[in-house]
Amino acid sequence: MSQSRTLAVDAMGGDHAPDAIIAGLDIAAERQPQAFFLIFGDEARLAPLLGASRRLAGRYELRHCAEIITGDMKPTVGLRLRDSSMRRAIDAVVAGEAQGVVSAGNTGALLALSKIVLKTLKGLDRPAMAATVPCLKGDVVMLDLGLNVVYDARNLVEFALMGIAFARTVLGLPAPSFGLLNIGSEEGKGDDTLRAAAAMLRASPAAKQFYGFVEGHDIAAGTVxxxxxxGFTGNVALKTGEGALKMMADLLRQVFSAGPFAKLGYLFARGALRRLRETLDPNRYNGAVLLGLNGVVVKSHGGTDAxxxxHAVEVAMDMLANDFNTYIxxxxxxxxxALLSGEAVIQTNG
Amino acid sequence: MSQSRTLAVDAMGGDHAPDAIIAGLDIAAERQPQAFFLIFGDEARLAPLLGASRRLAGRYELRHCAEIITGDMKPTVGLRLRDSSMRRAIDAVVAGEAQGVVSAGNTGALLALSKIVLKTLKGLDRPAMAATVPCLKGDVVMLDLGLNVVYDARNLVEFALMGIAFARTVLGLPAPSFGLLNIGSEEGKGDDTLRAAAAMLRASPAAKQFYGFVEGHDIAAGTVxxxxxxGFTGNVALKTGEGALKMMADLLRQVFSAGPFAKLGYLFARGALRRLRETLDPNRYNGAVLLGLNGVVVKSHGGTDAxxxxHAVEVAMDMLANDFNTYIxxxxxxxxxALLSGEAVIQTNG
Structure with a gap:
């Protein structure tokens, strides 16, 4: 895979932009030797940062943009800024100058711009947002994480197919297992939409990979x-899980500073605790992905460091290398x- | 408060029944001097256990039941057993012999029986299931946890009122704050139902206690x-949070057995870690409550110990002592x- 791949980068989005963004590209340039970056943002601020990176030399092209979509801007306002770094980065994918875009900027604006400018993949009803989260067995892919508050059974089936494709790419599994999140594992649980989606999945080519309904605790257990x-349930579940882990980390910090014995214990266990922290490191899970668009779109956390x-750049490169959209x-x-022939069989039986 | 209060107890429900149930009552008898227990179940198994408890002497009445609703029984099957310990315990509340019921048995059957036999509180559309969960600031009340997969804005408003009443009782707060779980804190987030519920709450007598929309991470942060x-979102969020905490506990166990230094660290930090475990002890959070019925119903975890x-008995006693249903x-x-006069104002303005 010596083929060069170009990523459009919104260098002005995120709490620590542009410094953390360029520092991140500096790291990514070494890890991803075939990556080329089309960088969008304020030239006066970016040129010195880029000039200081030896690894990025010859690996990027800088394009000046006069506008920035800030984090607190309403998406509808952001959409109107035609010379924003985010907009121009997405435009570059439409123009075929880049195959994907990475941004740590305003989530709502990135979603809206991606859907409007890049448009949904042919044959697909709705895009979805996915991410990997930590579980006891390693990583688990979750989707949708907030794009689709209104949805139908067909959308859930499409999310399943996109989730499988994403897990193949980022987890490297040839045939990932998947489950539909519900409030019980029995067939009758949930609402009509969930039950209809389960029936379609059982009649689909992915039936062998379909575990059935899973519950909230199955996420961290790594059942699938x-x-x-x-998008509503996924967003709440993702943030609830993150919140619970953060609470536990805060409580641990309190525990290990509670008196001289605990502090001594911390000193001895420090190495092991560091490995735990690395296992759950938010940076390892940075990069939610918009699936189902004509181009790869990776959203880094707004508060991300380099x-x-x-890591977000790495996720985008993986997706390009795996020809993600062709697979979907x-x-x-x-x-x-399969669903068409399945219906034929059902009709014959009736 | 010297008034005696009678709780009907399903002694046959739960993985460790009847032993753990009677052992639990033995503990509760000491903690709750004004409690009297009407105990339902298999006399041959219960009589020796009860006879062995000095604390329970004179504090209970045993009533034999020939049937048991097992954990794996379909609720519809359980409903037909008229001489089950669960059914007879609920019947005792309807008959006025007891003011509340506690069971560690089949959740689906307990919900169905309670709704059918006890019936919904007058003026209320739907009952809801609530529980307390750990957060950084202590405890937080969550509801609904699974009863209402289909619901409207009015139901959410009712859940809010019942949640406030429950937090007053179990957390002892005179004016608990509350929030509606959503995927963002901005006013436009979520679906029509959530926005309509928020509008009603802002026009209600509880408006001062209404924080607005909260997100998944606000649960463990203790924002409200x-x-x-x-019921769907609440059930998924509850189980996702529990799953994340369990994962972290499992990882910690691995960390502290990874080599001699870590083990030594554990020895020094043992006391502090024990306090952490006590903070998050599932027993402290045992007892989901069915709110909005004509009688107090507390559901203990099926796997509960004594x-x-x-603790579940204690929650039921607290609710009785606080005249929970009158408050609701x-x-x-x-x-x-308030909503009626609010509508009048809106009409005048229009």
Whole structure:
């Protein structure tokens, strides 16, 4: 894979932009030798940062943009800024100058711009947002994480196919297992939409990988490789899990500073605790991905540091290397074919 | 408060019944001097256990039941067993012989029986399930946890009022704050139902206690005292948070057995870690409560031990002591009054 791949980078989005973004690209440039970066943002601020990086020399092109979509801007306002670093980065994908875009900027604006400018992949009804989260067995893919508050059974089936494709790419699994998030594992649980989606999945080419319904605790347990749900439930579950882990980390910090014995204990256990921290390091999980668009879109956390942004770049490069969108298009076609013949069988039986 | 209060106890429900149940009552008898227990179950198994408890002497009445609703029984099957320990315990509340019921048995059957036999509190559309969960500031009340997968804005408002009443009782707060669980804190977030519920709450007598929308991470952060949501989202969030905490505990166990230094560290930090475990002890959070029925119903975890069951009994006693249902009825009436006059104002303005 010596083929060069170009990523469009919004260098002005995020709490620590542009410094953390360029520092992240500096790290990514070494890890991803075939990456080329089309960098969008304020030239006066970016040129000195870029000039100081030896690794980035000859690996980027800088394009000046006069506007910035800030974090507190309403997406509808951000959409109107035609010379923003975010907008121009997405435009570069539409123009074929880059194959994907990475931004740590305003989430709402990135979603809206991506959907409007890049447009949804042919054959697909709705894009979805996915990410990997830590679980006892390693990593688990979750989607949708907030794009689709209103949805139907067909959307859930599409999310499942995209989730499988994403898990193949980022987790490197040939046939990832997946489950539909519900409030119980029995067949009758949940609402009509969930039950209809489960029936479609059981009749699909992905049936062998379909575990059935999973519950909230199955996420961290790693019961399946991909947890499929709607955008409301997924967003709440993701943030609830993150909140619980943060609480536990805060309580541990209190515990280990509670008196001389505990402090001594910390000193001895320090190495082991550091490995725990690395296992759950938010930077390892940085980079939510918009799936189902004509181009790869990776959203880094707004508060990301350089390492986190480098990881987001890595996720985008993985998706490009795995020809992500071609795989999804083929999976969708196979699914439709199977559901059509499945209906034929049901009709014959009736 | 020297008044005696009678609780009907399903002694046959739960993985460790009847032993853990009677052992739990033995503990509760000491902690709750004004409690009297009406105990339902298999006399041959219960009589020796009860006879062995000095604390329970003179504090209970045993009633034999020939049937048991097992944990793996379908609720519809359980409903037909008229001489089950669970059914007879609920019947005792309807008959006025007891003011509340505690069971560690089949959740689905307990919900169905309670709704059918006890019936919903007058003026209320739907009951809800609530529990306290750990947060950085202590405890937070969450509801609904699984009863209402289908719901409307009015139901969410009712859940809020019941959640406030429950937080007053179990957390002892005179004016608990509450928030509606959503995928963002901005006013426009979520679906029509959530926005309509927020508008009603802002026009209600509880408006001063209403924080607005909260997100998943606000649960463990303790941003509000009561987190209000629908039964699907609440169930997923509860189990996701529990799963994340369990994962962290498992990882910690691995960390502290990884080599001699870590083990030594554990020895020194043992006391502090024990306090952490006590803070997050599941027994402290045992006892989900069905709110909005004609009688207090507390559901203990199926896998509870004696201490957990004693805690569930304590929750039921607290609710009886605080005249829980009278408070809810008054809050509902005040809410309806305010919303009616609110509508009048809106019409005048239009």
């Amino acid at each position: 490789d991909v947890v499929v749900t709607d 390492l986190g942004f480098a 298009a083929e999976a969708l076609a196979a699914m439709d074919q | 005292d009561v987190v209000v949501t629908d 201490l957990g069951f004693a 009825a008054e809050a509902l009436a005040a809410m309806d009054q």
